[in-house]
Amino acid sequence: MSEWVEVRVPRLGDDVATAVLVTWHVAEGDRVRDGDVLFEVETDKAVFEVEAEVDGVVIEVLVQSGTQVSPDQVVARIRPGAA
Numbered sequence: 001m002s003e004w005v006e007v008r009v010p011r012l013g014d015d016v017a018t019a020v021l022v023t024w025h026v027a028e029g030d031r032v033r034d035g036d037v038l039f040e041v042e043t044d045k046a047v048f049e050v051e052a053e054v055d056g057v058v059i060e061v062l063v064q065s066g067t068q069v070s071p072d073q074v075v076a077r078i079r080p081g082a083a
Contacts, residue, residue: 003079004059004060004077004078004079004080005053005054005056005077005078005079005080006074006076006077007038007050007052007074007075007076007077007078008072008073008074008075009021009041009050009069009070009071009072009073009075010048010050010071011071011072012041012043012048012071013043013045016043016071017070017071018068018069018070019041019042019043019048019068019069019070019071020041020042020066020067020068020069021039021040021041021063021064021065021066021067021068021069021075022039022040022041022042022047022065022066023039023040023065024038024039024061024065025037025038025039025040026038026039026058026061027058027061028058028059028060028061029057029058029059030057030058031056031057032052032055032056032057032058032078033052033055034051034052034053034054034055035051035052036051036052037049037050037051038050038051038052038058038076039075039076041069052078054078054080055080055081056078056079056080056081057078057079057081058076058077058078059077059078059079060076060077061075061076062074062075062076062077063075063076
């Protein structure tokens with residue numbers, strides 16, 4: 001198993017090329033569980049919550065709130081393990 005899991009911006013629709021990472025709900029060092037909300041992204045149509053897909057610890061946040069992001073862009077890393 002990899003040392004970490006990359007957290008990526010999901011594809012938010014065929015016509016969405018960029019979005020804004022509005023706010024983080026976690027910080028580096030926080031423990032998360034599968035299904036916890038990590039951050040919110042906003043398109044011109046809606047705000048979407050993005051959830052963790054693994055239990056673990058947030059080891060790195062790569063993009064700050066207010067930053068424009070693209071689908072599949074890596075925005076954080078989680079070290080898998082008991083949360």
